[in-house]
Amino acid sequence: DVKVTQSSRYLVKRTGEKVFLECVQDMDHENMFWYRQDPGLGLRLIYFSYDVKMKEKGDIPEGYSVSREKKERFSLILESASTNQTSMYLCASSLRETQYFGPGTRLLVL
């Protein structure tokens, strides 16, 4: 079974802090994704990566950056957290068309 793990299930941060969300997959997948999930809006793509050190902006990249130094790890960085970044963050990986998701990180920015 594909396993996608995320470093934290719950996180509380202060406005202005730098926040790192880590995601690791164990299936040698080329593609990795970061989404945020908000009620009534579904999942919105923040960034994705199709290879090591490669990244592409998704639909809502503002205020976020990413890093992919190793194939199995994809990090999401909030450079200066703001209250409107309070959300559920989901990481996913894929080899072809099917995505496999981690359990999510619920982030609260105070």
Place this chain on the structure above:
Amino acid sequence: AQSVTQLDSQVPVFEEAPVELRCNYSSSVSVYLFWYVQYPNQGLQLLLKYLSGSTLVKGINGFEAEFNKSQTSFHLRKPSVHISDTAEYFCAVSGTGGFKTIFGAGTRLFVKA
């Protein structure tokens, strides 16, 4: 570009009743279609997918969906639901040439005893 519309935000239903969750999509290219399910406090997992071939697709837990190209729909059905089916269901679409997936807003299914 693709888009997905899930026509119901919440669907309450009694246990053992049938259910249909509706999904419409738009796309200028050929598509793959998916339904994912999210149980409380978990990530999403694939329920079923349509890539090509038969338009009736069977998935896990007794769910099935039918791809209707003329109506650009991919509705999800189950003939008899269980309490354990209570979850949020997401319809999704991707172009056959790429790997970006567009998700709908989700439908919350509540199964009542």
